[in-house]
Amino acid sequence: MAPTEAPSETTPTALLPTASWSGNTHVRNLRTVRVMWQRELIRLSRSPVGLLMSLLTPLMFLMVLGTGLNSAMRTAGNDADFRSYFLPGMLLMVVQAPALNTGVSIVWDRRAGFLREMLVAPVRRSALIAGICLGGATAATAYGALVLGIAGVLGVTYDPLLFAPVLMELLVTTLALTALGALAAVSIKRIETFQAVVGISMMPLLFLSGALFPVSGLPGWLNGAVLANPLTYAVDAMRRTLSDAGTGGGPRWWGWQPPIAMEMAFVGALALVALATAARRFSRID
Numbered sequence: 001m002a003p004t005e006a007p008s009e010t011t012p013t014a015l016l017p018t019a020s021w022s023g024n025t026h027v028r029n030l031r032t033v034r035v036m037w038q039r040e041l042i043r044l045s046r047s048p049v050g051l052l053m054s055l056l057t058p059l060m061f062l063m064v065l066g067t068g069l070n071s072a073m074r075t076a077g078n079d080a081d082f083r084s085y086f087l088p089g090m091l092l093m094v095v096q097a098p099a100l101n102t103g104v105s106i107v108w109d110r111r112a113g114f115l116r117e118m119l120v121a122p123v124r125r126s127a128l129i130a131g132i133c134l135g136g137a138t139a140a141t142a143y144g145a146l147v148l149g150i151a152g153v154l155g156v157t158y159d160p161l162l163f164a165p166v167l168m169e170l171l172v173t174t175l176a177l178t179a180l181g182a183l184a185a186v187s188i189k190r191i192e193t194f195q196a197v198v199g200i201s202m203m204p205l206l207f208l209s210g211a212l213f214p215v216s217g218l219p220g221w222l223n224g225a226v227l228a229n230p231l232t233y234a235v236d237a238m239r240r241t242l243s244d245a246g247t248g249g250g251p252r253w254w255g256w257q258p259p260i261a262m263e264m265a266f267v268g269a270l271a272l273v274a275l276a277t278a279a280r281r282f283s284r285i286d
Contacts, residue, residue, distance in 0.1 A: 028122070028123050029123055029124050029127040030127075032121070032123040032124075032127040032128060032131060033127050033130050033131035033134065034131065035131065036127075036128055036130075036131025036132045036134075036135055037131045037132075037134045037135040037138065038135070039131075039132075039135060040102065040105070040131075040132060040134075040135025040136050040138070040139055041135055041138060041139055043105070043139070044098070044139040044142065051143070054094065054097050054098060054143060055094065055143065055146065055147060055150075057093075058090045058093045058094045058147060059147065059150065061086070061090055061093070062083060062086065062087070062090055062151060062154065062156070063154060083151075083155075083156045084156055084157055084158065084242065084243050085239065085243075086212070087148075087151055087156055087158070087239075087242060088211070088235050088238035088239040088242065089209070089210070089211025089212055089235055090147065090151075090211075091144045091147060091148065091166075091170060091238060092173070092206070092209065092211050092231060092234065092235055092238075093206070093211065094143050094144055094147045095140040095141065095143055095144045095170060095173065095174045095177070096140075096177055096202060096206075098136065098139050098140040098143050098174075099136055099137060099139075099140035099174045099177035099178045099181060100177055100178070100180075100181040100198050100202070101136070101181075102132060102133065102135070102136030102139075102178045102181055102182060102185075103178075103181030103182055103184055103185035103194060103198065104181075104185070104191060104194060104195070105132070105136075105185075106132065106182060106185035106186065107185050107188060107189065107190070107191050107194050108191060110189060111189075111191070125279065125282050125283040126279035126280075126282070126283065128282070129182055129186075129275070129278055129279045129282045130275065130279065132178075132182060133175060133178045133179050133182050133275055133278070134175070134178075136174070136178040136181070136182075137171060137174040137175040137177075137178045138171075140174035140177070140178065141167060141170050141171045141174050144167065144170045144174070145163075145167055145170075148163065148166065148167070149163075157243075158242045158243060159242075162241055162242055165241055166238055166241055166242060169234065169237050169238050169241060169264055170238065172234075172264055172267050172268050172271060173231075173234040173238075173267055175268075175271040175275075176230060176234075176267050176268070176270050176271035176274065179271050179272075179274035179275040179278055180270075180274050181198065182274075182275070182278040182282075183274050183277055183278040183281065184197055184198065186278055186281045186282045187281060204225075205229055205231050206231065208222065208225050208226050208229045208231075208232065209229055209231035209232045209234070209235045210226075210232055210235050210236060210239075210250065210251075211231070211235050214250075215232060215250070215251060216250075226251060227251055227253070230266065230267050230270045232250075232251050233251060233258075233263035233264070233266050233267055234263070234264075234267050236250035236251060236263060237260045237263040237264050237267075240260055241260060251263075
């Protein structure tokens with residue numbers, strides 16, 4: 001996980017004039033979502049060093065590990081491009097840190113007193129958490145878009161027309177990660193505890209997702225964990241969208257491979273459930 005950074009000192013309530021709280025309730029709530037979304041993007045733009053560091057490790061994986069394994073496979077007589085296979089997993093590695101760091105922002109806001117200022121605003125608290133999660137998902141997807149573009153420059157082959165569909169899949173995935181991070185953050189008061197919980201949780205999810213190797217090669221007793229892992233479907237959907245490399249090693253339900261749309265529907269459903277649960281718990285914060 002990327003190093004923790006203090007969120008912007010600009011409070012959410014400071015972004016709106018007092019007069020903007022008047023008017024229709026639905027308009028206020030939509031405006032609140034926009035403000036919280038904007039705040040997360042402002043945090044991204046104010047941390048260029050953090051952006052660079054978050055991109056460095058995955059790009060090193062792609063250039064060094066991906067190229068090395070690609071050469072080894074060709075030496076062994078396999079003409080498949082391992083870098084193309086590895087790209088979806090690398091995208092997941094890139095976006096998980098900025099997506100989950102949205103939870104760090106919530107915990108930090110509680111410690112700094114910003115959260116109390118948000119909670120006294122005359123808007124629904126669910127609008128606050130929705131804006132935070134949407135902002136975090138947008139920021140994380142922007143990271144993924146950068147890496148996807150750089151990967152093409154580095155020689156990883158994929159159809160440029162697939163750029164937009166992959167970004168949509170990535171947006172759904174980052175929304176799920178952001179909502180899960182927010183759900184953990186509204187229940188945890190210490191940043192150190194939050195980082196420990198997220199770190200312990202993400203490691204097995206990443207390894208069991210097929211991000212680094214086909215899940216079909218895992219022991220049979222891990223099949224249940226693989227099929228219950230939402231990241232398995234996110235990685236497989238992106239891999240099948242980018243190329244045919246993922247059609248043989250993805251998750252299967254009793255021998256049947258679900259279509260890409262169904263895989264992303266599963267991830268999207270998780271995002272909505274996590275977001276609704278986080279909003280409900282957020283509304284109970286004092």
